[in-house]
Amino acid sequence: MPSAATSDGVPASVDAVEVHSLTGAYLSARLAAGMQDSAAAALLYDGALRLDPGNTLLRRQAMMSALLVGDYVDAATHAEIIARLEPSDTVAPLVAAIGDMRVGRYVEARKRLESLTSNPALDIIGPILIAWSIAGTGDTDGALKALEKLGDAQGVRPFRLYHTALLASFGNQPALAAKAFEALRASPAGNWVHTLLAEGAFLESNGHQDAARALYRAALKASNNLSIAAALQRTEAGVAPTPVVSTAVEGVAEAMYGIASLLTQGGANEPVLVYLRLATMAKPNFPEAQALLAETFEEIGDKDAAMALFRAIPEGSELRPMAEIRYAMLLSQAGGADEALALLDKRIASGNQIIEALVAKGDILREREDFAAAADVYGEAIETIGGPDPRYWSIWFSRGICLERSRQWQAAEVDLMQALELRPDQPSVLNYLAYSWVEQGRNLKRAETMLVKAVNDRPDDGYIVDSLGWVYFRQGRFAEAVETLEKAVHLKPGDPTVNDHLGDAYWAVGRKLEAEFQWRTALALKPDDEQKPLIEGKLEKGLAPEKLVPGAD
Numbered sequence: 001m002p003s004a005a006t007s008d009g010v011p012a013s014v015d016a017v018e019v020h021s022l023t024g025a026y027l028s029a030r031l032a033a034g035m036q037d038s039a040a041a042a043l044l045y046d047g048a049l050r051l052d053p054g055n056t057l058l059r060r061q062a063m064m065s066a067l068l069v070g071d072y073v074d075a076a077t078h079a080e081i082i083a084r085l086e087p088s089d090t091v092a093p094l095v096a097a098i099g100d101m102r103v104g105r106y107v108e109a110r111k112r113l114e115s116l117t118s119n120p121a122l123d124i125i126g127p128i129l130i131a132w133s134i135a136g137t138g139d140t141d142g143a144l145k146a147l148e149k150l151g152d153a154q155g156v157r158p159f160r161l162y163h164t165a166l167l168a169s170f171g172n173q174p175a176l177a178a179k180a181f182e183a184l185r186a187s188p189a190g191n192w193v194h195t196l197l198a199e200g201a202f203l204e205s206n207g208h209q210d211a212a213r214a215l216y217r218a219a220l221k222a223s224n225n226l227s228i229a230a231a232l233q234r235t236e237a238g239v240a241p242t243p244v245v246s247t248a249v250e251g252v253a254e255a256m257y258g259i260a261s262l263l264t265q266g267g268a269n270e271p272v273l274v275y276l277r278l279a280t281m282a283k284p285n286f287p288e289a290q291a292l293l294a295e296t297f298e299e300i301g302d303k304d305a306a307m308a309l310f311r312a313i314p315e316g317s318e319l320r321p322m323a324e325i326r327y328a329m330l331l332s333q334a335g336g337a338d339e340a341l342a343l344l345d346k347r348i349a350s351g352n353q354i355i356e357a358l359v360a361k362g363d364i365l366r367e368r369e370d371f372a373a374a375a376d377v378y379g380e381a382i383e384t385i386g387g388p389d390p391r392y393w394s395i396w397f398s399r400g401i402c403l404e405r406s407r408q409w410q411a412a413e414v415d416l417m418q419a420l421e422l423r424p425d426q427p428s429v430l431n432y433l434a435y436s437w438v439e440q441g442r443n444l445k446r447a448e449t450m451l452v453k454a455v456n457d458r459p460d461d462g463y464i465v466d467s468l469g470w471v472y473f474r475q476g477r478f479a480e481a482v483e484t485l486e487k488a489v490h491l492k493p494g495d496p497t498v499n500d501h502l503g504d505a506y507w508a509v510g511r512k513l514e515a516e517f518q519w520r521t522a523l524a525l526k527p528d529d530e531q532k533p534l535i536e537g538k539l540e541k542g543l544a545p546e547k548l549v550p551g552a553d
Helices: 022-034 040-051 057-068 072-085 092-102 105-114 125-133 141-152 159-171 174-185 193-205 209-222 225-238 248-264 271-280 287-299 305-310 318-331 335-349 354-369 371-386 392-404 409-422 427-440 444-457 460-476 478-491 496-508 512-524 532-541
Strands: none
Touching: 022 159, 057 072, 057 271, 072 092, 092 105, 092 125, 092 209, 092 248, 092 271, 105 125, 125 141, 125 159, 141 159, 159 174, 159 248, 174 193, 193 209, 193 248, 193 318, 209 512, 225 318, 248 271, 248 287, 271 305, 271 335, 287 305, 287 318, 287 478, 305 318, 305 478, 318 335, 318 354, 335 354, 354 371, 354 392, 354 532, 371 392, 392 409, 392 427, 427 444, 427 460, 460 478, 460 496, 478 496, 496 512, 496 532
16 A cells, blocks of 8 residues: 655655656656655665666665765665775765774775775865874874875865864874964964864863963954854853864764865855765764754755754754754744744743844744834844944844834934944945935935945845835936836846836836836735735826925935
C-alpha cells in the first residue's frame, strides 16, 4: 500500500514510488532535489540504486543528497564506492577521507587525499587536509611541513597562517601558534570574527585572559558582533572556552568551514552547503558551521531546515542566543508570531543579548503593523544602548518608521535625523526621510538632494527611484517626473504606489489614456484601504487641478 505524499506532492518515502521503475524513482528523486527536499531525494536515489547499483551517476547524486540532509554514514558508504570507481571525482574522496578520520583511520585518509593533490579544485583544501591527517598520527612537525605546500600567495596565506596556528596549538607549540595568530591578525583577513574568536580562545587556554579580553573589546569597537560580545561576557564570568580543535578531524572541519565562508561572498549556495555539511560531518557539534548552514538554507528558501539547524545549536554555545533570535524570526514568518514573541521575551528576561532580542521583537510587531507597540520596544533597545551609537543606527531608523506610521511625525523626524547622523548618506534613511518630507510638501529641494544621493548609491532600487520621480512631480517638473517614474515602474512593476505615481505624472503632461492605464494597473495590484478610494476617484474624475500645483519648500 503506498504511503502518504508530502504536502508539496513529493512522496514521503521510497515506498511511495514504484521501485520496479528505475525511471520513476530517478525522476521522483530529481523532483525532490529540485524542490530542496534532500531527505526525500536521498531515499529515492537509494531506491533507484537498488535497481541499478552500478550506476555511478545515481550513486553520486545519492551521496550528495545524503550529505546535504546530514546522513553522513550513508554519504560515506556511497563515497567509498565512488572513490574506487571514479578516481577523478572531487567530492567523494573528501567524504570518504573524512569518514576515515572520524573513526581514527588517519593513514588511510592521507592516502586518499594525496591522490587528489594534482586537482586544481583542491589546491587550497588538499594540503590542509593532508596536514591534519598527518597531525592525527601525532606528527605535528610533519603536519606543519605538509602545510608549507600552500605557499604564501595572497589568497592562500590567511589559510596557511590560521591552520599553522591551529596545528601548533593542537601539537602543544604555543609560541609558534601565537606568532601565527599575530601574523594572521595583521593580514587583510585579520578581522574575520571566527579567527579572532579562535585566537581569543587560544589566549585564554594559555593563561592570557587579559589579552583575550582586550582582543574582544577592540573587535567590538569596530563591530557589534554577537559572538564576540558573548565571548567577552563568558570570559568576564570566568568560564573557560571550548577548544577550537581537540582532535585532528576537527581541524578538517575548520578547513571546510573556512572554504564555505569564502564561497558565501560569491553567492554560490550549492558548494557552500556541501562544504558546510563536510564541516559538520567532521565535527557534528560545530555551532558556527551549523549557523552558517542554517543561514544558507534560509537563503535558498528551505525555512524548515534552517529552523531545525538554529534550534539544534546547543545550550552553552556563544551562538545559542543569536540562534534563538533567528529561530524566533523564522517561526514568526511561518505563522507562529505569538510563540516567537514569547521566546524573545524569555531571551530578554535572561539578560543575555537583550538589545538584539528587543530589535527582533520590534521587527515582529512592526511586521504585524502594531507600529506603536513596535516603537515602544525599539525605545527599550535604545534605552539599553544608553546613547547614540553608530553600530545601532538601524534601531533609530526602525523606531522612526514606526513613529511615522503611527502618526507621531515630530518624534519620527527626530529619530530619522539621528539615524542619518549615525550613518550619513545611508540610502534607506535618506529615502524614508526625504519621501516623508515630499509627502508633506516640505524641504523639497533638500529632499531632492538627498534622493539624488540615494539613487546614485542604489540605481536599481525601484522605491528610491520612485521617490526621486515623486519629488520632481511635487515641484512641478513633470517631464523629469515621467522619465524617472517610468524607470521606477520598470524596476518595481508590481507595486501599486509606483504605478499610481506614474499615472499622476502622465496625467500632468497630458497623456491621459496612459494615466488611466497606470491607475487601473495600480488598482489591480491591490493598494491599501487608504490608497484604493483615491485611485478610484482619479479614474472617475481625473487628477484634481490642485494636485498639479508645485508644493511648498
